[in-house]
Amino acid sequence: MFDGGTLTxxxxxQVRLPGREVTGIRCVEPALLPRHMAPSDARRxxxxxxxxxxxxxxxxxxxxxxxxxxxxxxxxxxxxxxxPQLWPWHAxxxxxxxxxxxxxxxxxxxxxxxxxxxxxDTGSACLPGGTVEAADHGAPARTLRRExxxxxxxxxxxxxxxxxxxxxxxxxRCARARYAARITGWEPxxxxxxxxxxxxxLLATPEQTAQLFDWGDEAASQLASVHSAREELGLTxxxxxxxxxxxxxxxxxxxxxx
Numbered sequence: 001m002f003d004g005g006t007l008t009x010x011x012x013x014q015v016r017l018p019g020r021e022v023t024g025i026r027c028v029e030p031a032l033l034p035r036h037m038a039p040s041d042a043r044r045x046x047x048x049x050x051x052x053x054x055x056x057x058x059x060x061x062x063x064x065x066x067x068x069x070x071x072x073x074x075x076x077x078x079x080x081x082x083x084p085q086l087w088p089w090h091a092x093x094x095x096x097x098x099x100x101x102x103x104x105x106x107x108x109x110x111x112x113x114x115x116x117x118x119x120x121d122t123g124s125a126c127l128p129g130g131t132v133e134a135a136d137h138g139a140p141a142r143t144l145r146r147e148x149x150x151x152x153x154x155x156x157x158x159x160x161x162x163x164x165x166x167x168x169x170x171x172x173r174c175a176r177a178r179y180a181a182r183i184t185g186w187e188p189x190x191x192x193x194x195x196x197x198x199x200x201x202l203l204a205t206p207e208q209t210a211q212l213f214d215w216g217d218e219a220a221s222q223l224a225s226v227h228s229a230r231e232e233l234g235l236t237x238x239x240x241x242x243x244x245x246x247x248x249x250x251x252x253x254x255x256x257x258x
Contacts, residue, residue, distance in 0.1 A: 001044055001045070001048045003048075003052055012025070012027075029081045029082065029214075030045070030046060030049055030078040030082075031078055031079055031080050031081040031082070032081060033045050033046060039064075040063055040064045041064070042064075043061075043063070043064025043065060044061060044064040046078055046079075047059050047061055047064060047065070047066050047073065049078060050066075050070060050072040050073055050077060050078065051066070051070070052211075053072060053077075053208055053211045053212065053243070054070045054071075054072055054208070054242050054243055055208065055240045055241065055242065056070065056242050070242060070243065071200075071202060071242075071243055071244065071245065072243060075118050075120070075123050075200055076123040077118060077123045077125065077212065078123065078212075079122075079123040080119075080122040080123050080124045082124070082125075082212075082213060082214040083214065084214045084216070085165070085213060085214060085215055085216075086214070086215065086216040086218065087165035087166060087167055087176070087218065088165065088166065088218055089163060089165060089218045089221040089222045089225070090163050090164055090165070090166065091162065091163040091221070091225050092163065093161075094164050094175045094177060095175075098166065098173065098174065098175045099172075099174050099175065100132055100140045100164070100174070100175045100176070100177050101131060101132060101167070101174035101175065101176060102129060102130060102131050102132065102140075102143075102174075102176045102177070103129050103130070103132060103140035103141065103143040103144045103147070103176075103177045103178075103179060104127040104128065104129030104130075104144070104176065104177070104178055104179070105127060105128050105129050105144045105148060105156070105159060105178070105179045105180065105181055106127065106162070106178065106179070106180045106181075106206065106209075106226050106229065107127075107128055107148060107154065107156055107180075107181055107182075107183050108180065108181070108182050108183060108230060108233060108235055109183050109203050109246070110235070111203075111235075111238055112205075112230060112235045112236050112237055112238035113203040113204055113205055113238045114203070114204065114205075114206055114209055114226075115127075115128060115152060115154065115183060115201060115202070115203060115246065116201075116202050116203075116204050116209045116212060117151060117152055117199035117200070117201060117202075118199060118200045118202060119197050119199060120197075120198050120199065120200055121197065125209075125212035125213060126199075127209075128144070128147055128148045128151055128152050128154070129143070129144050129147050129148070130143065130147040130150075130151070130194070131143070133146075140177045140179070141158075141159040141161070141179060144156070144159050144179050144181070145159070150192055150193070150194060151192050151195075151197075151199060152186070152189065152199060152201055153186055153187045153188065153189050153190060154183050154185070154186040154201075154246075155183070155184045155185040155186065156181040156182060156183060156184060157181045157182040157184055157233075158181065159179035159180065159181040160179060160180045160181065160229050160232060160233070161177070161178075161179055162177075162178040162179055162180055162222075162225045162226065162229055163177075163178055163222070163225055164176060164177045164178065165178075165218075178222065178225075180226060180229035180230070180233065181233075182233055182235075185249070186201075186246065186249050187249055188248070188249070189201060200245065201245060201246035202243050202244065202245060202246065203243065203244055203245070203246055204243045205238045205240060205241075206223050206226045206227065206230075206238075207223065207240075208240075208243060210222075210223060
């Protein structure tokens with residue numbers, strides 16, 4: 001199986017079918033591949049996608065299962081359909097009168113990689129963050145600090161504002177703000193009392209992280225803002241490398257987290 005690159009809508013419009021063997025083409029969410037392919041072929045396709053994201057080179061499979069599973073394979077990432085989040089990206093301030101409903105964060109480790117959370121029950125990815133609550137007193141940055149601790153048991157530096165997504169999908173138009181911060185300390189993970197979810201904490205490059213979501217063409221604009229914030233935080237660009245777990249806290253890191 002080969003990586004054929006990314007096809008745009010214009011590319012797809014130029015595809016001409018041979019009239020024999022291939023009768024149609026369809027773009028399919030990775031988690032839905034088993035509905036359209038033989039089980040072994042779906043396993044191969046998902047293993048190839050995980051290997052592409054992980055960046056470790058070709059995966060050697062047996063009956064569609066990798067002989068050397070990555071963390072993405074272990075967690076069965078992409079087994080649950082991703083929720084499309086195709087909102088436009090705005091690097092400027094949130095307009096007056098547009099309420100900020102959620103705050104999410106790109107939280108950087110010392111090597112320039114960022115924290116991404118994987119639901120152990122679903123294999124779904126999320127950035128740390130959540131809904132602005134009354135206890136946050138209308139301060140989305142405070143929301144991010146609280147959620148980073150509740151979800152991932154990490155402490156962060158003062159958040160840098162990156163921009164926002166306008167969301168028109170609900171009954172009330174709102175903004176979903178994005179921030180960046182350094183990870184300053186952490187403790188062993190625990191169950192998030194608000195959701196009942198326990199997350200696996202992974203470190204990935206921003207580009208690897210974006211591939212775990214369905215952000216459409218807006219991902220590139222947001223990544224540009226993320227890297228600008230990384231530079232402002234004094235961190236170098238991370239080398240492409242396998243996705244790994246956030247390591248166990250060292251004694252001085254645990255003390256800092258407290």
